[in-house]
Amino acid sequence: xxxxxxxxxxxxxxxxxxxxxxxxxxxxxxxxxxxxxxxxxxxxxxxxxxxxxxxxxxxxxxxxxxxxxxxxxxxxxxxxxxxxxxxxxxxxxxxxxxxxxxxxxxxxxxxxxxxxxxxxxxxxxxxxxxxxxxxxxxxxxxxxxxxxxxxxxxxxxxxxxxxxxxxxxxxxxxxxxxxxxxxxxxxxxxxxxxxxxxxxxxxxxxxxxxxxxxxxxxxxxxxxxxxxxxxxxxxxxxxxxxxxxxxxxxxxxxxxxxxxxxxxxxxxxxxxxxxxxxxxxxxxxxxxxxxxxxxxxxxxxxxxxxxxxxxxxxxxxxxxxxxxxxxxxxxxxxxxxxxxxxxxxxxxxxxxxxxxxxxxxxxxxxxxxxxxxxxxxxxxxxxxxxxxxxxxxxxxxxxxxxxxxxxxxxxxxxxxxxxxxxxxxxx
Amino acid sequence: xxxxxxxxxxxxxxxxxxxxxxxxxxxxxxxxxxxxxxxxxxxxxxxxxxxxxxxxxxxxxxxxxxxxxxxxxxxxxxxxxxxxxxxxxxxxxxxxxxxxxxxxxxxxxxxxxxxxxxxxxxxxxxxxxxxxxxxxxxxxxxxxxxxxxxxxxxxxxxxxxxxxxxxxxxxxxxxxxxxxxxxxxxxxxxxxxxxxxxxxxxxxxxxxxxxxxxxxxxxxxxxxxxxxxxxxxxxxxxxxxxxxxxxxxxxxxxxxxxxxxxxxxxxxxxxxxxxxxxxxxxxxxxxxxxxxxxxxxxxxxxxxxxxxxxxxxxxxxxxxxxxxxxxxxxxxxxxxxxxxxxxxxxxxxxxxxxxxxxxxxxxxxxxxxxxxxxxxxxxxxxxxxxxxxxxxxxxxxxxxxxxxxxx
Numbered sequence: 001x002x003x004x005x006x007x008x009x010x011x012x013x014x015x016x017x018x019x020x021x022x023x024x025x026x027x028x029x030x031x032x033x034x035x036x037x038x039x040x041x042x043x044x045x046x047x048x049x050x051x052x053x054x055x056x057x058x059x060x061x062x063x064x065x066x067x068x069x070x071x072x073x074x075x076x077x078x079x080x081x082x083x084x085x086x087x088x089x090x091x092x093x094x095x096x097x098x099x100x101x102x103x104x105x106x107x108x109x110x111x112x113x114x115x116x117x118x119x120x121x122x123x124x125x126x127x128x129x130x131x132x133x134x135x136x137x138x139x140x141x142x143x144x145x146x147x148x149x150x151x152x153x154x155x156x157x158x159x160x161x162x163x164x165x166x167x168x169x170x171x172x173x174x175x176x177x178x179x180x181x182x183x184x185x186x187x188x189x190x191x192x193x194x195x196x197x198x199x200x201x202x203x204x205x206x207x208x209x210x211x212x213x214x215x216x217x218x219x220x221x222x223x224x225x226x227x228x229x230x231x232x233x234x235x236x237x238x239x240x241x242x243x244x245x246x247x248x249x250x251x252x253x254x255x256x257x258x259x260x261x262x263x264x265x266x267x268x269x270x271x272x273x274x275x276x277x278x279x280x281x282x283x284x285x286x287x288x289x290x291x292x293x294x295x296x297x298x299x300x301x302x303x304x305x306x307x308x309x310x311x312x313x314x315x316x317x318x319x320x321x322x323x324x325x326x327x328x329x330x331x332x333x334x335x336x337x338x339x340x341x342x343x344x345x346x347x348x349x350x351x352x353x354x355x356x357x358x359x360x361x362x363x364x365x366x367x368x369x370x371x372x373x374x375x376x377x378x379x380x381x382x383x384x385x386x387x388x389x390x391x392x393x394x395x396x397x398x399x400x401x402x403x404x405x406x407x408x409x410x411x412x413x414x415x416x417x418x419x420x421x422x423x424x425x426x427x
Numbered sequence: 428x429x430x431x432x433x434x435x436x437x438x439x440x441x442x443x444x445x446x447x448x449x450x451x452x453x454x455x456x457x458x459x460x461x462x463x464x465x466x467x468x469x470x471x472x473x474x475x476x477x478x479x480x481x482x483x484x485x486x487x488x489x490x491x492x493x494x495x496x497x498x499x500x501x502x503x504x505x506x507x508x509x510x511x512x513x514x515x516x517x518x519x520x521x522x523x524x525x526x527x528x529x530x531x532x533x534x535x536x537x538x539x540x541x542x543x544x545x546x547x548x549x550x551x552x553x554x555x556x557x558x559x560x561x562x563x564x565x566x567x568x569x570x571x572x573x574x575x576x577x578x579x580x581x582x583x584x585x586x587x588x589x590x591x592x593x594x595x596x597x598x599x600x601x602x603x604x605x606x607x608x609x610x611x612x613x614x615x616x617x618x619x620x621x622x623x624x625x626x627x628x629x630x631x632x633x634x635x636x637x638x639x640x641x642x643x644x645x646x647x648x649x650x651x652x653x654x655x656x657x658x659x660x661x662x663x664x665x666x667x668x669x670x671x672x673x674x675x676x677x678x679x680x681x682x683x684x685x686x687x688x689x690x691x692x693x694x695x696x697x698x699x700x701x702x703x704x705x706x707x708x709x710x711x712x713x714x715x716x717x718x719x720x721x722x723x724x725x726x727x728x729x730x731x732x733x734x735x736x737x738x739x740x741x742x743x744x745x746x747x748x749x750x751x752x753x754x755x756x757x758x759x760x761x762x763x764x765x766x767x768x769x770x771x772x773x774x775x776x777x778x779x780x781x782x783x784x785x786x787x788x789x790x791x792x793x794x795x796x797x798x799x800x801x802x803x804x805x806x807x808x809x810x811x812x813x814x815x816x817x818x819x820x821x822x823x824x825x826x827x828x829x830x831x832x833x834x
Binding site for chain 1: 571578
């Protein structure tokens with residue numbers, strides 16, 4: 001499928017007919033100065049490269065169009081096994097989120113639930129390249145990141161239902177998915193606040209290698225949205241990650257909308273990938289509706305990080321098929337825009353690729369879908385059957401060392417009070 | 428039931444230099460103060476190591492207005508030893524930090540100017556040379572991000588000590604401290620621990636202006652999941668630093684800009700101070716005075732006057748601002764039946780306000796008089812020296828308050 005970013009002046013959302021929707025984005029014109037900068041940029045004739053600015057001669061470049069076409073020469077991008085893994089992961093993400101919506105409207109889960117439908121290619125494309133010891137940091141739209149990383153559907157569903165068997169014992173909820181075992185470092189409700197945490201995890205990697213002299217190649221991936229890219233924490237972390245050459249990949253899931261705020265209305269220069277070279281790291285733009293393209297970019301970025309060459313900023317152009325959250329009526333987005341992206345559904349695209357390239361047949365894919373359906377149903381049953389947290393859980397986990405509750409009037413530590421384990425102690 | 432009295436009245440120039448004063452040396456102005464520094468002489472003397480309250484360390488601050496404000500600190504029993512070495516408070520912090528970094532290679536420091544510069548208040552001096560640039564990390568000026576980075580590092584196995592160059596700068600890190608530092612252990616269902624230490628100097632200094640004179644303990648105290656301690660002597664500074672680093676909980680260690688050059692003899696052998704316990708500074712019978720950080724010295728100075736007037740105050744340095752050590756405090760209230768809280772926080776919503784509530788809740792029956800709380804005025808700290816003196820509690824006010832309570 002064609003990507004939206006091709007030659008000279010084109011509208012953001014693909015074909016010429018849609019130009020009426022939004023003003024066209026000018027890409028790499030032959031002579032123009034950088035928005036907001038007094039320095040003029042040298043844009044080479046090849047539209048595939050973008051140099052930071054002439055004076056600095058940075059070897060780091062921003063890449064607009066890394067993978068133009070899925071078929072590179074005659075070799076396929078994936079093997080059959082890989083293809084099926086990717087397909088299964090995306091189907092899991094989609095089915096799970098659809099089930100979440102159902103359960104929410106049936107009153108099984110509450111609060112703010114943000115679904116990932118449509119963006120599966122980004123999660124699958126990146127996370128399926130990671131090992132267990134690599135870390136992933138996400139935002140409130142984190143169910144699928146947790147699933148891709150290996151957290152069981154049961155644990156995530158239970159967490160959403162608020163049961164003890166949830167991955168966070170029911171204490172986190174939809175927006176706070178954590179897993180020590182699979183190195184999912186959250187799940188954060190405020191946008192941007194996970195990025196420094198991801199930077200810290202990457203710092204630990206580097207520290208282990210250089211100070212503790214351990215063999216550590218762990219990388220960290222931070223996922224966040226277009227709205228976050230206007231937040232200070234993002235820029236502060238780009239600076240530190242590039243400065244210390246941390247093994248981190250900043251993945252922008254640009255779905256063009258921050259609740260009801262269009263990316264173009266809130267951002268002076270909407271091309272987020274350009275912000276990478278400003279800090280001395282490569283900035284890459286990729287079609288986030290195509291899992292294979294995402295995967296190719298991810299491979300390069302992860303390899304860079306593992307080799308100790310530092311961070312990468314990857315902007316994935318993607319789209320969420322549902323509203324911002326289950327409480328969002330989603331009235332602002334144009335139906336034509338939604339239809340256009342629905343036609344680029346990543347799951348349909350991968351299915352088409354697998355079948356066309358004889359990597360799998362319909363029956364195999366159908367069986368995967370069936371398997372996932374059963375898995376998700378079973379997860380719901382498990383979550384339903386699990387118990388709610390008891391009162392005794394209230395005061396646990398506030399402190400890693402419960403002596404932090406202090407010394408009571410009777411001279412004993414409050415945590416030694418029997419009422420403490422019952423959750424009824426006065427603290 | 429409790430009366431909270433603000434500091435009022437003119438500042439009195441106190442010139443009670445007693446015969447035990449030992450002039451050590453003069454110090455130039457505090458590092459980190461920028462161009463246009465005034466010469467400041469801070470004189471501190473070591474104690475004579477006697478066990479009774481008669482031993483004293485003297486802190487004299489003199490500045491160009493020739494206002495003498497003396498404070499007398501009594502050594503706690505446990506800290507005075509005949510062997511030991513003398514050092515200043517910032518050196519004690521450095522010693523504690525260095526010992527912990529030697530002991531555990533996962534302990535690291537991050538903050539602005541902690542590495543090559545040695546720290547604005549010299550707490551990390553020499554550490555970067557010894558441990559390297561990655562273990563003593565000079566960060567760019569981005570409090571929110573580097574505090575978050577420390578938290579992420581703590582979640583993945585390190586034990587960072589995050590320095591705020593001035594505690595007030597950590598207001599920029601409030602997002603990370605409240606949401607992540609305090610909460611992630613709970614929201615992750617206990618999966619991730621965050622053994623960070625967040626430390627830095629705060630409090631009202633010498634005409635540093637409103638923004639550099641903030642007392643953040645009152646803003647942080649509501650955050651669930653963190654502990655707060657305040658050091659006041661070289662002995663407890665080193666002890667609390669070590670305990671905070673070893674603790675699995677996130678701990679905020681409050682230092683005070685004016686106390687860095689206090690001198691004291693501390694033990695050679697290794698020791699740590701309990702994070703949750705308060706320190707008995709001076710046992711007494713008539714009234715309990717609860718205080719922490721710099722106000723300890725104002726209280727002890729007032730104590731000298733009170734003793735001369737025939738009162739016997741019991742002075743407790745609460746040290747643990749969150750949680751309160753209600754055992755030590757309670758035993759004292761049960762003995763004296765009168766409580767005076769002296770703090771540097773603002774009157775509204777400060778540590779004293781919480782402590783007043785806690786005492787009233789728990790020890791109401793033992794009180795013969797309302798709990799009185801002397802706090803700083805609810806005023807942005809003015810630059811002018813005279814105005815600044817009137818915003819904080821002075822020893823004369825403490826004496827008046829005690830006399831009032833003990834009627």
